[in-house]
Amino acid sequence: MEKNPYYLAYEKRYQAVFAAGGERWGHAPDDKELVDTLTKWVEDNHLRGKRILEFACGEGAGGVILSSLGCSYHGVDISRTAVEKAANALRMYPNATVSRLDMVQDVVPGQYDAALDCMGFHMLVTDGDRAAYLKNAFQALKDGAPMLFYKESYRSNPAEVYKGPVCSFDDWKKIANTDYTTPSLRKTKMGSGEVEVRIPLVPARANDRDGYLKEMEQAGFTVEQFREMNISEAIQYSASIYARKPFLPSASKNKS
Numbered sequence: 001m002e003k004n005p006y007y008l009a010y011e012k013r014y015q016a017v018f019a020a021g022g023e024r025w026g027h028a029p030d031d032k033e034l035v036d037t038l039t040k041w042v043e044d045n046h047l048r049g050k051r052i053l054e055f056a057c058g059e060g061a062g063g064v065i066l067s068s069l070g071c072s073y074h075g076v077d078i079s080r081t082a083v084e085k086a087a088n089a090l091r092m093y094p095n096a097t098v099s100r101l102d103m104v105q106d107v108v109p110g111q112y113d114a115a116l117d118c119m120g121f122h123m124l125v126t127d128g129d130r131a132a133y134l135k136n137a138f139q140a141l142k143d144g145a146p147m148l149f150y151k152e153s154y155r156s157n158p159a160e161v162y163k164g165p166v167c168s169f170d171d172w173k174k175i176a177n178t179d180y181t182t183p184s185l186r187k188t189k190m191g192s193g194e195v196e197v198r199i200p201l202v203p204a205r206a207n208d209r210d211g212y213l214k215e216m217e218q219a220g221f222t223v224e225q226f227r228e229m230n231i232s233e234a235i236q237y238s239a240s241i242y243a244r245k246p247f248l249p250s251a252s253k254n255k256s
């Protein structure tokens with residue numbers, strides 16, 4: 001479980017935010033853009049009453065929204081603090097569960113009707129980890145199931161994306177010019193105001209359109225829609241990617 005300790009940078013972040021009295025770090029369940037996007041995605045794919053898996057679920061905003069829409073929900077995240085917070089946020093929904101899991105290393109058992117990743121994929125920085133996660137996600141889905149990657153870090157200009165190999169976390173620290181430990185001052189919500197908290201930068205790995213399409217298609221997904229998102233408080237430049245695990249012809253299924 002702890003083979004990728006650098007992905008636990010978020011655990012430290014959540015702990016620092018809550019210790020400072022902050023309400024949350026990530027999305028809120030009443031985030032209008034997220035609510036609207038998930039409502040349409042659920043309707044378009046007839047997902048009410050279906051089993052949805054969320055990777056990198058954080059504090060559970062996606063879970064609350066999907067449960068309110070009538071979906072059965074399971075969320076996973078590597079951060080113990082986030083998983084506890086999400087479980088608490090979901091306590092009134094009998095068909096919602098959460099567990100702690102490293103989405104790079106661990107396969108989620110079972111087969112789901114759909115999957116959501118809300119700003120999770122871009123946290124994975126090495127080529128190997130990104131490919132391993134997409135493979136795990138693909139495996140956890142039924143044939144024909146949709147997967148929505150919401151607000152992943154994106155650059156429209158390919159020149160702004162690092163295109164060389166990223167083999168280790170140390171490689172990425174040099175490329176991103178960060179150390180993941182030096183704290184910087186950030187603000188988070190507390191009541192009707194804000195609280196200041198000193199937390200290290202956790203740089204996401206952005207990609208351009210072709211780069212994302214290539215990563216997803218290599219994992220077996222088909223990409224149905226690539227939507228550039230507006231600049232928001234949560235992330236400056238991002239894209240949402242509507243992918244699907246294709247139906248495999250039964251002959252090719254029997255071969256493997």
Ligand SMILES: C[S@@+](CC[C@H](N)C(=O)[O-])C[C@H]1O[C@@H](n2cnc3c(N)ncnc32)[C@H](O)[C@@H]1O
Binds near residue numbers: 028059061078101119
């Ligand atoms: C930007 S936050 C997004 C959280 C939430 N989806 C939201 O939108 O509020 C990224 C999340 O990815 C989780 N994460 C990072 N690496 C992970 C891994 N290897 N396995 C599972 N979760 C991971 C972090 O703990 C964090 O909760």
